[in-house]
Amino acid sequence: MTTINVKEGSPLQAHIPEGNLPDKWTIYKDKIRLVSPANKRKLDIIVVGTGLAGASAAASLAELGYNVKAFAFQDSPRRAHSIAAQGGINASKNYQNDGDSDWRLFYDTIKGGDYRGREANTYRLAEVSGNIIDQAVMQGVPFARDYGGLLDNRSFGGVLVSRTFYAKGQTGQQLLLGAYSALNRQIARGKVTMYNRHEMLDLVVVDGHARGIITRNLVTGEIERHSAHAVVLGTGGYSNVYFLSTNAMGSNATAAWRAHRKGAYFANPAFVQIHPTCIPRSSEHQSKLTLMSESLRNDGRIWVPKKLEDAKALREGRLKPNDIPEEDRDYYLERRYPAFGNLVPRDVASRAAKERCDAGFGVNKTGEAVFLDFATAIERYGKEQAHLKGLNNPSKEEIKELGKKVIEQKYGNLFQMYEKIVDQNPYETPMMIYPANHYTMGGLWVDYDLQSNLKGLFVIGEANFSDHGANRLGASALMQGLADGYFILPYTIGDYLADYIREGKIPTDTPEFSEAEEKVKKEIDFFLNNNGKHSVDYFHKKLGKIMWDKVGMSRNAEGLQEAIKEIQELRHQFWKEIKVPGKANEFNQELEKAGYVADFLELGELLALDALNRNESCGGHFREEYQTPDGEALRDDEHYAYVAAWEYPAKPYERYSKPVFPSESILHKEPLKFEFVTPTTRSYK
Amino acid sequence: MSILKSSVEKKMGLALAGLFLVFFLFVHLAINLTLIYPGKEAFDAAVEFMATNPFIQLMQPILFLVFAFHIYMAIYLELTNRSKRSVKYVKNNPGANSSWVSRNMIWTGLMIFGFLLLHLYNYFLPFKTQNISDHYELVISLFKNPVYTFIYVLAFVALGLHLSHGFQSAFQTFGVPREKCNRPLVICGNIISIILAVGFSAIAIYFYFN
Amino acid sequence: MKLNLKIWRQNGPNDKGRMVDYKIDGVDSDMSFLEMLDMLNEQLIAKGEEPVAFDHDCREGICGMCSLYINGEAHGPDRLTTTCQLHMRKFKDGDTIYIEPWRANAFPVIKDLVVDRSALDRIQQAGGYISVNTSGRTVDANNIPIPKKDADDAFDAATCIGCGACVATCKNSSAMLFVSAKVAQFAKLPQGRVEAADRVQNMIAAMDAEGFGSCTNTGACEVECPKGISLTNIAILNKEFLLAQTK
Structure with missing residues (x-):
C-alpha cells in the first residue's frame, strides 16, 4: 500500500433521517419545516445551470412561489448537455411484470455503484423514479409506446429487468425539452428570470452561507452581482478535464470548482465513468468523442478476433471484419460474463475492451477499437418478422431486409450518426467502438438535503456526488437529475429557507460581493494581458493526455504520483505562457475557455490525489495493484467504505501569482454505513 | 388588414382568394372553348348570358374584389417577407432545397x-x-396579332407555373393533412395547371393559325 | 487538403461586417467542419489575430447550438446533418467555401458567425408547454394510452433541436417549421389537446411579434432541417389554427 500524507479534517455528517430504509423519505418530508406561500414570495433562489436538474428545479421552485433567477452559459436552456443522453431513463414501474420494485432498482443501483454510494439517497432516488415518468408523460414527453398505446421499456447494462423508458435514441432530448417547457411556463409567468449566455465565475459567501454569485455576461463581458437566499448548482460534471470526452465542448467544472474554492467540499473526484460504446478517435484534431447509446448492447454483440494475426490484418486493412469466420471471433464479454454477457455494467465493459486492445487485439488503425456487431440481431429479428408476416421459407436476403427494418426502428438515428462520422454502414459491417470519458460520479459533497457543507448551497444532478457510488448504471443520470430537480430539492430547500423568511432582499453592495467581483475582474485582466505564447487548447490537450494516460481507465500509484507532478508543472507553465486574445468587454470565447482550463488544471490534480488516496479498486476507479487473479476490481471495505470529501487547501484568489496545490487538500471522511444491504463482491458472471 | 391579424390568417385569405380565382378561370375557359366548338353562335350566346344574368352581374364586383385582394395581399406579404432579412446572403443556393416556381x-x-x-x-x-x-x-381579330398571341401564351405559361405551386400550397395553408393528401393534391394541381395553361393557349394558337 | 475560406467577420451587432478570405492547409478528410474551424482559429491565435467566433457545443448533432450558412445552405450541403456532423470528406482539395451566419432580422448577429436566437425561446414561452405543475401525484403514466402512431408522430415533431436552420434558409425568414413542430407534437397527444387552441394562437402571435416572415410553402425548411422535421407539421399548425378560430 502506498502511503501518502493526507491531512485529515473532521468527519462529515450526512443528516440521514431515522427509520426503515423505505420510510426515511416519508418521515423526512413529514418532519421538515414548510414555508408559507406568502413567505415564498419573499425568498429568492439562484439556479445555475439549466439542464435536466437545473431546469426542473427552477421550474418546480417557481411553481411553489419562490423567485428564481436561472443562469445558463448557452444561448438557451434547451441546449444543456442533458440533451445528448440517448438511451433512456430508469423507473421502477414494473410495467413489464418482470419482478421490478423500488427495492430492486435501489439494489441494482447501489450494487452497480460498487457499494460506494449512500443507501438512503439511492433508495429515495428509486422511490421517486416512478413519479418522474408520470410527470414527464403529463408534460407531453413522447416516450416510445407499444401497439396497445402503453409505454414500452427496454433493458440496460447491469440489470436483469426491463425498466428503461425511452424515446428512440433521444430520451435525454425529450426529457430536457419537457423540463424546458415547464421552465418556459414559469418564465412567461415572470416567476423565473432567465439569464442566457451568462457564466457563474464566483460564489459569494456571507457569514458561512451562500448568498449570491458573480457572473459574466458572455455577450457584453459585463461582470454582474446576483444575490439570493440560496444558491443551487446544477452545472454538470467534469469529464472535460480529460479534454476528449463525450461531454459538450462547453461542459465545464468552473461553477462547481469556484464553489469548492470558496469552501464547498469536493467528493470522490476519482470516480469517473468511462463509457464502453463510443466512436473511436480518428485523428489528433479530434475535438470530442461521440457516444453510441448503451442501448445498442441490447442487440449488438461485442467481439475481437481470436487470432493476433487477424487483428493485425484488420488494422492494416488487409482483412474486412466480415471475412473473419465465426469460430475465429472472441465474444469476450459473453465468454467472461455468461450471466450478463454484453450487458455488464459500463466499468466492466470498458476495462474488458481495454484489456483486449492492450493485448493486441484492437481492430482499427490506432489499435484502440473493438467490434459491436448487429448481424445476429438482424437475423433474429428478421426471422421473427418473417414469421409474423407468415412468410414460408424466406430467403437470407429477405430475412436480412426485415431484420434491418427492426433495427432501424430501434436505433435508426444512432446508426445514421455512426455512418456520418465514420463513413461506414453499420447495417453491413460491424460498428467499431472504444471507451471514452462520459460521466463523473464524483462532485460537490452534499448531505441528504442535497446541501453542501456550505449552508445555503445546494447541488443537484451530475454536479453532486451522492447517488451513484463509484459507477453509474445506464439510464440513471436522467433519473437522478430529474429526481433532484422535480421531487427532492423543492422539499429540502424549504427546510433551510424557513429560517430566512424575515431576511428581506440580500443586498449586493456588501464587501463580500465587492471582493468577489474585484477578484474575478483581476483574473480576467491577467488572462488578457499575459501575452504568452500558447493558446488555451494547447494546455487543455496536454492536461487531457496526462489524465487519460495516468488517471484514466486503470491507474497505479506510480503513475498517479507522476501525474500530480506533471499537472503541477503544466499549471505553472499555463500561468506563465497562456495567451488569450481579444478584450474583456466583448464576446470572447477564448477567455471563457481560459477560465475552464485554469479550473481543470486544479481539478485534475485533486482527481489524481483522490485516486492515489483510495488504495482499492471499485467501480470506475481501477487501481492495478488491487485486482483479483482474474482481473476483476478488488474492493477494500474495511479501509475505504467512506466518501472522500476534499477541502480546498488555500485562499481562493490570485492563483496566477500565488501557486496553489490541490494535492495538499484536506480530507473529510463520511463513513458509509450499510444497514440494509450487505456489500458483496460484484459478480456479473 | 386589421381583420386578418396574424400572418397565418393573411396566408389563408390569400389562398382562399386564389382558389376562387381558379374556379373562375375554369368558367372562363369553358366559355372560351365555345369559340372553337360549337362556334360563333354558342360563344355569342354565352357572352349574352354573362352580360345579362343577374347572378353573374352580382358576381362581377365580387370577382373584381377577390382579384384585388389576392394581388394586394400577395404584394403586401412579399414586401413584408422581404423586409425580414435586411442583410442578404453573400452566397445563397436556394436551388438546392426548393423549386424555382415556389x-x-x-x-x-x-x-x-x-x-x-x-x-x-x-x-x-x-x-x-x-x-x-x-x-x-x-x-x-386580336389573336391574329403575333405579339399579342405571344404575350397571351406567355401569360398562361406563367399561370400554369403559378398554379402548379399555388394550388397545393393553398391546401397546405388550410391544413389539409399532408401525409395522405399531398401527392393527390400535387398531381391535381399539375393537371389543373396544364388544363388551364394549355387550354387557354391552345385556343389562341388555333386562331392564330386559322 | 487545401481550402479557400471566405468567412463573414463582424465585430459586434453595430459593425457592418464583411467577408474575409483565409487559406488553410493540411485539412484531414476525417475532420468535422468545426474541427477545421478550430484549426483555423489556432492558426489565427498563433499569428496574433482574433479567432472566428462561432456557436457550437455538443458536437454530436443534438444541442442545436451550431449554425453556419455554408456555400449557400444552412448546415452545409449534406442532408439531415448539423454543421458539427458535417465532415470534410464532403469537400474537395482546392474548394472555396463561403461561411456566413444565419441571416434574419429576428436573429441579430452578436459577433462573426454567432447570432442571437432568443426569439425562438420567447415563442416557446408563449405556449410551448402543457400547464401541469410538478407534483408527482399526476395520474399514472399508463392511464393515458396513446396510439403508437400518434406517439411516434409526436416524437418526430418533438425532435426539433431549435437550431434555426429553417429560418435561415427560408426566403421569408419564417419560423413556421419551428413553431409547427411544437404545436404538432402537443396536438397529437391527449395531454396537449386541453390547451391546443390557446397554444397555437399565442405561439403564432409571438412568432409574428418577433419579426419572422410568413410561410409560402416553398419546402426549403424541410429539406435543410437537420432533423428532418416534416412540412406536414405546418399543415397541422394551420389546421389547429383554423380549429382554434371556431372556439
Whole structure:
C-alpha cells in the first residue's frame, strides 16, 4: 500500500433521517419545516445551470412561489448537455411484470455503484423514479409506446429487468425539452428570470452561507452581482478535464470548482465513468468523442478476433471484419460474463475492451477499437418478422431486409450518426467502438438535503456526488437529475429557507460581493494581458493526455504520483505562457475557455490525489495493484467504505501569482454505513 | 388588414382568394372553348348570358374584389417577407432545397397581373363601354396579332407555373393533412395547371393559325 | 487538403461586417467542419489575430447550438446533418467555401458567425408547454394510452433541436417549421389537446411579434432541417389554427 500524507479534517455528517430504509423519505418530508406561500414570495433562489436538474428545479421552485433567477452559459436552456443522453431513463414501474420494485432498482443501483454510494439517497432516488415518468408523460414527453398505446421499456447494462423508458435514441432530448417547457411556463409567468449566455465565475459567501454569485455576461463581458437566499448548482460534471470526452465542448467544472474554492467540499473526484460504446478517435484534431447509446448492447454483440494475426490484418486493412469466420471471433464479454454477457455494467465493459486492445487485439488503425456487431440481431429479428408476416421459407436476403427494418426502428438515428462520422454502414459491417470519458460520479459533497457543507448551497444532478457510488448504471443520470430537480430539492430547500423568511432582499453592495467581483475582474485582466505564447487548447490537450494516460481507465500509484507532478508543472507553465486574445468587454470565447482550463488544471490534480488516496479498486476507479487473479476490481471495505470529501487547501484568489496545490487538500471522511444491504463482491458472471 | 391579424390568417385569405380565382378561370375557359366548338353562335350566346344574368352581374364586383385582394395581399406579404432579412446572403443556393416556381410566385403572379390589365383593356373595357356588335370577331381579330398571341401564351405559361405551386400550397395553408393528401393534391394541381395553361393557349394558337 | 475560406467577420451587432478570405492547409478528410474551424482559429491565435467566433457545443448533432450558412445552405450541403456532423470528406482539395451566419432580422448577429436566437425561446414561452405543475401525484403514466402512431408522430415533431436552420434558409425568414413542430407534437397527444387552441394562437402571435416572415410553402425548411422535421407539421399548425378560430 502506498502511503501518502493526507491531512485529515473532521468527519462529515450526512443528516440521514431515522427509520426503515423505505420510510426515511416519508418521515423526512413529514418532519421538515414548510414555508408559507406568502413567505415564498419573499425568498429568492439562484439556479445555475439549466439542464435536466437545473431546469426542473427552477421550474418546480417557481411553481411553489419562490423567485428564481436561472443562469445558463448557452444561448438557451434547451441546449444543456442533458440533451445528448440517448438511451433512456430508469423507473421502477414494473410495467413489464418482470419482478421490478423500488427495492430492486435501489439494489441494482447501489450494487452497480460498487457499494460506494449512500443507501438512503439511492433508495429515495428509486422511490421517486416512478413519479418522474408520470410527470414527464403529463408534460407531453413522447416516450416510445407499444401497439396497445402503453409505454414500452427496454433493458440496460447491469440489470436483469426491463425498466428503461425511452424515446428512440433521444430520451435525454425529450426529457430536457419537457423540463424546458415547464421552465418556459414559469418564465412567461415572470416567476423565473432567465439569464442566457451568462457564466457563474464566483460564489459569494456571507457569514458561512451562500448568498449570491458573480457572473459574466458572455455577450457584453459585463461582470454582474446576483444575490439570493440560496444558491443551487446544477452545472454538470467534469469529464472535460480529460479534454476528449463525450461531454459538450462547453461542459465545464468552473461553477462547481469556484464553489469548492470558496469552501464547498469536493467528493470522490476519482470516480469517473468511462463509457464502453463510443466512436473511436480518428485523428489528433479530434475535438470530442461521440457516444453510441448503451442501448445498442441490447442487440449488438461485442467481439475481437481470436487470432493476433487477424487483428493485425484488420488494422492494416488487409482483412474486412466480415471475412473473419465465426469460430475465429472472441465474444469476450459473453465468454467472461455468461450471466450478463454484453450487458455488464459500463466499468466492466470498458476495462474488458481495454484489456483486449492492450493485448493486441484492437481492430482499427490506432489499435484502440473493438467490434459491436448487429448481424445476429438482424437475423433474429428478421426471422421473427418473417414469421409474423407468415412468410414460408424466406430467403437470407429477405430475412436480412426485415431484420434491418427492426433495427432501424430501434436505433435508426444512432446508426445514421455512426455512418456520418465514420463513413461506414453499420447495417453491413460491424460498428467499431472504444471507451471514452462520459460521466463523473464524483462532485460537490452534499448531505441528504442535497446541501453542501456550505449552508445555503445546494447541488443537484451530475454536479453532486451522492447517488451513484463509484459507477453509474445506464439510464440513471436522467433519473437522478430529474429526481433532484422535480421531487427532492423543492422539499429540502424549504427546510433551510424557513429560517430566512424575515431576511428581506440580500443586498449586493456588501464587501463580500465587492471582493468577489474585484477578484474575478483581476483574473480576467491577467488572462488578457499575459501575452504568452500558447493558446488555451494547447494546455487543455496536454492536461487531457496526462489524465487519460495516468488517471484514466486503470491507474497505479506510480503513475498517479507522476501525474500530480506533471499537472503541477503544466499549471505553472499555463500561468506563465497562456495567451488569450481579444478584450474583456466583448464576446470572447477564448477567455471563457481560459477560465475552464485554469479550473481543470486544479481539478485534475485533486482527481489524481483522490485516486492515489483510495488504495482499492471499485467501480470506475481501477487501481492495478488491487485486482483479483482474474482481473476483476478488488474492493477494500474495511479501509475505504467512506466518501472522500476534499477541502480546498488555500485562499481562493490570485492563483496566477500565488501557486496553489490541490494535492495538499484536506480530507473529510463520511463513513458509509450499510444497514440494509450487505456489500458483496460484484459478480456479473 | 386589421381583420386578418396574424400572418397565418393573411396566408389563408390569400389562398382562399386564389382558389376562387381558379374556379373562375375554369368558367372562363369553358366559355372560351365555345369559340372553337360549337362556334360563333354558342360563344355569342354565352357572352349574352354573362352580360345579362343577374347572378353573374352580382358576381362581377365580387370577382373584381377577390382579384384585388389576392394581388394586394400577395404584394403586401412579399414586401413584408422581404423586409425580414435586411442583410442578404453573400452566397445563397436556394436551388438546392426548393423549386424555382415556389420561390418566384410573386413574379409569375405579377406577369399574370400585367396580362390581366392588358386583357381588361382589350376586352372588358370595350365590352362594357362600346356597343360591340360582334364579340366573336373582336376576340378572333386580336389573336391574329403575333405579339399579342405571344404575350397571351406567355401569360398562361406563367399561370400554369403559378398554379402548379399555388394550388397545393393553398391546401397546405388550410391544413389539409399532408401525409395522405399531398401527392393527390400535387398531381391535381399539375393537371389543373396544364388544363388551364394549355387550354387557354391552345385556343389562341388555333386562331392564330386559322 | 487545401481550402479557400471566405468567412463573414463582424465585430459586434453595430459593425457592418464583411467577408474575409483565409487559406488553410493540411485539412484531414476525417475532420468535422468545426474541427477545421478550430484549426483555423489556432492558426489565427498563433499569428496574433482574433479567432472566428462561432456557436457550437455538443458536437454530436443534438444541442442545436451550431449554425453556419455554408456555400449557400444552412448546415452545409449534406442532408439531415448539423454543421458539427458535417465532415470534410464532403469537400474537395482546392474548394472555396463561403461561411456566413444565419441571416434574419429576428436573429441579430452578436459577433462573426454567432447570432442571437432568443426569439425562438420567447415563442416557446408563449405556449410551448402543457400547464401541469410538478407534483408527482399526476395520474399514472399508463392511464393515458396513446396510439403508437400518434406517439411516434409526436416524437418526430418533438425532435426539433431549435437550431434555426429553417429560418435561415427560408426566403421569408419564417419560423413556421419551428413553431409547427411544437404545436404538432402537443396536438397529437391527449395531454396537449386541453390547451391546443390557446397554444397555437399565442405561439403564432409571438412568432409574428418577433419579426419572422410568413410561410409560402416553398419546402426549403424541410429539406435543410437537420432533423428532418416534416412540412406536414405546418399543415397541422394551420389546421389547429383554423380549429382554434371556431372556439
